Amino acid sequence: MKTTTTFLLAALGTVVSSTNSCCTLLLHSSLGPKLTFPLSTPYNLTTSSYWSLSESTLTPSCILLPTTPHDLSLALSLLSTLPTCVFAIKGRGHNPAAGFANINNGVTIDMTGLSTIEVNEDRSVARVGAGAKWLSVYQFLDPLGVEVAGGRNGDVGVGGLLLGGGIAHFSPRVGWACDNVVSFEIVLANGTLLHTTATTHPTLFRALKGGSNNFGIVTRFDLSTFPQGAIASSRVFNDISQRGKVLGAFTDIVEAKGGFDVYASLVTSLVYTSGTGGWRIINIVAYTAPVTQPAVFKELLSIPSTTNNTSLAITTLAELADEVETSPSNQIMATATFKPSLPLMLDFYDIANEYFTSFNLTGGITWLLTFEPLVAAMVPASKNNQKNVLGLGPGDKGFILLLSASWADTASTKAVQDATRQVMSLLESCAEAKGLLLKFQYLNYAAAYQTPLEPYGEENLKFMRGVSREYDPKGVFQKQVPGGFKLW
Numbered sequence: 001m002k003t004t005t006t007f008l009l010a011a012l013g014t015v016v017s018s019t020n021s022c023c024t025l026l027l028h029s030s031l032g033p034k035l036t037f038p039l040s041t042p043y044n045l046t047t048s049s050y051w052s053l054s055e056s057t058l059t060p061s062c063i064l065l066p067t068t069p070h071d072l073s074l075a076l077s078l079l080s081t082l083p084t085c086v087f088a089i090k091g092r093g094h095n096p097a098a099g100f101a102n103i104n105n106g107v108t109i110d111m112t113g114l115s116t117i118e119v120n121e122d123r124s125v126a127r128v129g130a131g132a133k134w135l136s137v138y139q140f141l142d143p144l145g146v147e148v149a150g151g152r153n154g155d156v157g158v159g160g161l162l163l164g165g166g167i168a169h170f171s172p173r174v175g176w177a178c179d180n181v182v183s184f185e186i187v188l189a190n191g192t193l194l195h196t197t198a199t200t201h202p203t204l205f206r207a208l209k210g211g212s213n214n215f216g217i218v219t220r221f222d223l224s225t226f227p228q229g230a231i232a233s234s235r236v237f238n239d240i241s242q243r244g245k246v247l248g249a250f251t252d253i254v255e256a257k258g259g260f261d262v263y264a265s266l267v268t269s270l271v272y273t274s275g276t277g278g279w280r281i282i283n284i285v286a287y288t289a290p291v292t293q294p295a296v297f298k299e300l301l302s303i304p305s306t307t308n309n310t311s312l313a314i315t316t317l318a319e320l321a322d323e324v325e326t327s328p329s330n331q332i333m334a335t336a337t338f339k340p341s342l343p344l345m346l347d348f349y350d351i352a353n354e355y356f357t358s359f360n361l362t363g364g365i366t367w368l369l370t371f372e373p374l375v376a377a378m379v380p381a382s383k384n385n386q387k388n389v390l391g392l393g394p395g396d397k398g399f400i401l402l403l404s405a406s407w408a409d410t411a412s413t414k415a416v417q418d419a420t421r422q423v424m425s426l427l428e429s430c431a432e433a434k435g436l437l438l439k440f441q442y443l444n445y446a447a448a449y450q451t452p453l454e455p456y457g458e459e460n461l462k463f464m465r466g467v468s469r470e471y472d473p474k475g476v477f478q479k480q481v482p483g484g485f486k487l488w
Contacts, residue, residue, distance in 0.1 A: 022085035022107050023062035025078050031071060036063045046110045051155075052096035052331035053410060060088070060108040067113040069185060069193055069219040076217065077191030079107065080476045088483050089217055092133050092157030096331035097448040100483040101160075111159060114219055119144065125182060126223045130159035138318035147228035147317055149177040152267070152284075154321030162221055164444035165210050165390055167372065167400075169265040169286050169317070174226065175377045178209040179387050183222035186215070189476035193219075207467040209388035210456070212443060213484045214468055214477050232294070232312035233286040233320045238305050240279035243270065247345045249300040250371060254340045254399060260375040261296040263288045269370040270349060272356045279353070280306075290314050330407050332416055334424045335445035335452075337374060337438040338431050339398040345371065348401070351426050359419055363408035370402040374440075389464055391456035396438055401427065402445045421449055443485065453485050461487070 027035055036042040038059060046063050050056040066072050079085045086106035093101050102108050111131035117140045118127050126148050128137055135154025141147055149168035151161045166177025174180055184196040184205065194216075196205050207215055238246050250268050254260065265286040272279050285301075287294045292311045293301070301310050338344060348369060356367050379392045403424055405416055424447075431437040441452035453461060465487050468478065478486050 020061045020085075020105060022079060022082060022087070025082065025085075026062070026064060026075060026107065029074060029078060031064065031066075031074060034065045034067065034071060036065060037061075046090070046108065047102070048328070049112075050090075050093035050102065051328065052098075053328055054096060054098040054330060054413060055093060055100070055102045056328060057410070058098065058102040058104050060103050061105055063108045063110055065110050065113050069114070069187060072109070072187045072217055072219060073191040073193050075109065076187055076189055076476075079480065080189045080191070080474065083474075083480065086480050086482060088481065089159075089213055091131055091159040092155060094153075094156045095160060095444070096333055097483075100448070103483065109217070111157075111217075111219075116220075119146070119225070124225055126225050128158050128221050128223060130157075130218050130220060132158045134158060134161070135318060135321050138316070138321055141225070142316045142318050145227060145229060146225040148223040148225050149174050149180045150223075151177075152265075152321060153323055154318070155323065155325065158221060159218055161444060163208060163210075163212050163218065165388070165442060166444070167378075167442070169231070169288055169320075170226075170228075172260055172262040172264060172373075172375050172377050173288065176209075176388060176390065180224045181209065181221050182224050184208050184218050185220035185222075186218045188216045189472045189474060203463070203467045204471055206386060207389055207464050210390045210443065211464050211467075212453075213481060214464065214487050215471055216477065228288070228317070230290040230314050231286060231288045231317060231320065232290055232292050233284070233315050234309050234312045235307070236283040236285055236301070236305050236309045237307045238281040238283070238303060240270070240281060242303050242305075243279075243281060243349055244342075244346065245303045246281050246283070246300065247371070248342050249303065250373075250399075251340050251342045251345070252299060253296055254373045254375070254397075256296070260373065261294070262377065263291075264294065264296045266297075266300075267370060267372050269368050270352070272352070272367040273364070274356070274359070274361060274366070275364040277357065285312060286320060287312060330410055330413055330416070331404070332420050332447060333402060333404045333445050334420050334447035334450060335400060335402050335442050336424060336428050336431075337396070337398060337400050337440040337442070339436040339438060341434070341436050344431055344434060344436050347430050348427055351430060352423060355419070355423050355426070361407060361409065361412050361415065363412070365405055365407040365412075365416065368402070368404045370404065372400045372402065374398050374400050389456055389460045390440070391460050392440060396440055398436075398438055400440075400442050400445070402442075403427070417447075417449075420447060446485070451485070453487065
């Protein structure tokens with residue numbers, strides 16, 4: 001080991017000479033061969049794999065590439081001994097906020113080496129490594145005739161989505177994706193490896209369902225499966241002149257008198273592209289049964305579309321999740337939640353249109369207003385919900401808004417961040433004046449300036465802080481992991 005270390009130090013020269021003490025600590029342990037440094041190919045592969053340029057342009061002093069839970073156990077037992085060691089945890093790197101899954105002058109832990117997928121003997125539980133992406137999960141499960149509640153975009157990572165709640169195509173049937181976790185394998189700040197269930201560690205188990213990266217590094221999720229065959233789906237494009245009808249259909253689906261069809265999944269986006277100065281509407285329509293003309297989508301599919309869709313196509317979940325990869329660019333997201341209202345959604349378009357058309361940016365920008373149903377299965381019948389820590393109650397049904405943007409010119413990042421915050425403030429003020437603003441902020445869509453843990457409620461915050469103090473008494477994941485939304 002000593003010879004290997006000497007060779008690495010000599011080969012990397014000034015790169016390692018500038019490495020902080022945290023990397024040196026890891027380098028001199030048995031983890032040395034799993035460390036990578038600036039200018040090396042493995043290092044560049046990790047930094048270039050982020051969805052957003054604001055993450056990929058950060059430069060960690062070193063990157064750890066663990067392949068077993070015991071690698072992480074050793075790493076945390078070492079890093080937690082030096083309070084000055086700061087580190088970040090990266091799954092598939094889909095959160096666009098700078099510093100959430102990467103770090104300057106610290107250690108980035110790349111979890112993609114822990115991506116094993118398997119099922120138990122009766123296929124009732126899928127065991128999924130935290131570094132896997134959802135497309136791989138579905139490609140594994142589809143032939144077995146079972147599925148799990150997971151991300152709708154196949155490139156999204158398993159770990160981040162589940163720890164933030166997680167919306168799935170199946171959520172109207174089975175609730176939040178995190179509600180379907182039956183066990184977490186987690187490494188605590190002191191290096192202890194735990195298998196956490198509702199009976200072995202009930203408080204930690206619940207806190208992890210929405211509590212994000214505040215308690216440890218989850219290495220594996222055991223997910224409850226359910227029988228599932230083919231599904232039906234389509235991408236429906238409409239001219240912006242049809243927005244009243246499209247958003248009306250969306251609202252009718254959410255507020256259906258007989259309740260939301262539990263097999264229905266719908267994402268509706270109003271997309272503005274500055275280069276053309278125009279809007280368009282994109283609907284991702286899915287029905288989690290092999291029905292090509294489900295009644296729930298009859299109104300939506302009857303609206304004239306540029307794609308001439310009048311029915312859905314039979315497909316698999318993996319095929320639906322396998323979206324076309326886009327080149328990395330600058331990205332931002334922000335979110336809020338509202339009671340269902342067609343007039344409010346139309347007001348949102350008017351507000352956004354006025355702002356976006358006057359917002360000029362070098363290299364152009366694409367803005368999206370994305371509407372997603374927040375339905376009964378995701379909203380407990382009582383505020384005394386013990387499934388997760390999201391803090392939702394029976395009065396919270398409506399829709400989640402994702403405000404997002406993508407742009408090329410990195411020099412314009414501050415301007416876009418300010419614009420995003422201002423537009424979201426305008427939308428929230430509009431809704432609040434009408435009594436239609438809800439408190440919930442979906443953590444996985446939240447901007448860095450937002451505080452999505454606060455709407456969980458004071459009781460849940462107190463609960464999570466107590467769990468943090470019990471399992472991380474030194475506050476390693478509050479102080480040494482600056483990325484994400486912290487408990488204090």
